Amino acid sequence: MMPKNILIVGASKGIGAELVSQFSTIKSMHVIALARDIESGNNWSKKVNVSAHNFDLTSLSMKEELSTILSKYSQIDYVVNNAGLLVNKAFLELTEKDIQTSYDVNVIGVMKSLQIVLPKMFTSGGHIVNISSMGGFQGTVKFSGLSTYSSSKAALVNLTEMLAEEFKDSKVKFNCLCLGAVQTEMLEKAFPGYQAPISATKMAEYIVDFTLKAFNWINGKIIPVSLSTP
Ligand SMILES: NC(=O)c1ccc[n+]([C@@H]2O[C@H](COP(=O)([O-])OP(=O)(O)OC[C@H]3O[C@@H](n4cnc5c(N)ncnc54)[C@H](OP(=O)(O)O)[C@@H]3O)[C@@H](O)[C@H]2O)c1
Secondary structure (H helix, E strand, O other): OOOEEEEEEOOOOHHHHHHHHHHOOOOOEEEEEEEOOOOOOOOHHHOOOEEEEEOOOOOOOHHHHHHHHHOOOOOOOEEEEOOOOOOOOOHHHOOHHHHHHHHHHHHHHHHHHHHHHHHHOOOOOEEEEEEEEHHHOOOOOOOOOOHHHHHHHHHHHHHHHHHHHHOOOOOEEEEEEEEOOOEOHHHHHHOOOOOOOOEHHHHHHHHHHHHHHHHHOOOOEEEEEOOOOO
16 A cells, blocks of 8 residues: 655654654654754654655745655645744844744745645645644734744634635645644743643644544634643
C-alpha cells in the first residue's frame, strides 16, 4: 500500500517537532518536515519515514524550493501549516520588517505554499489544517503588543474559510485550529515565566487525531482549542 504523505511546515521545534515525532510513529505515513533549521537537534534523518528539509517561508524563491522538495511525491494527503512567528512589541514601535515578516510567515507563506501543494491533493483528496491562535479568533481576550501576530493569525482564519468555499467541489477539506497557550519556546520568549496549562506533546496529540479524522465531519471550520484564554 502507498504511504500517506503528510507535509508539516514549521517542524523543527515546539508543537511542530512533536507532530513529526507522533506522525512518524504511524508506519503507513511518510512525513515531509520543513523549517528554516529543520535538524536543530532532531535527528530526523534517523527516521526512515521522515524527509526533512530546510525551508524558509519568507524566501523570495520559496515556491520554487517547495516545488523541488515535493517533486518526487505524486500525491500529498495531509498538510499542517504550523509555522508561526510571534512579535511582541508596542504597535507604534513595529518596524516594517516586523510586520512584513510576521505576515509572510503566518499567512502569505501559507497562501504561496498551498498554491504549490493543492494540485497534488485534488486526485485523492486530503485535509489541510492551519494552525492559528486564540488571538486570531474573533471576540476573544486580546493581548497588547500582539497586533501584528494576532491580526495575521486572524487572516489565516479567514483564509481557511475562503479556501473551503473556493474548493468545496474538490475532495480537499480545510480547517483551522486556534490554539490557546502551549508551553513552547515561542510562548516562553513572548511571556517569560508564564506557565501554560498544556505541553507541546499533549497539543500535538490532539492535532494528529484532528488531522487524520476531522475532515470526515467538518470543512471550513475554525475551532478554538484552549485550556487558557477564553
Ligand atoms: N505556543 C503557544 O502558546 C501557541 C499559542 C497559539 C498558537 N500557537 C501557534 O502554534 C504554532 C506552533 O507554535 P510553537 O509554540 O510550537 O512555536 P515555536 O516553538 O516557535 O515553533 C515555530 C515553528 O515555526 C517555524 N518557523 C518560524 N519561522 C519560519 C519560517 N520563516 N519558515 C519556515 N518555518 C518557520 C520554526 O522553525 P525554524 O525556526 O527552524 O524556522 C518552528 O519549527 C504556531 O503557528 C503558533 O503561532 C502557539
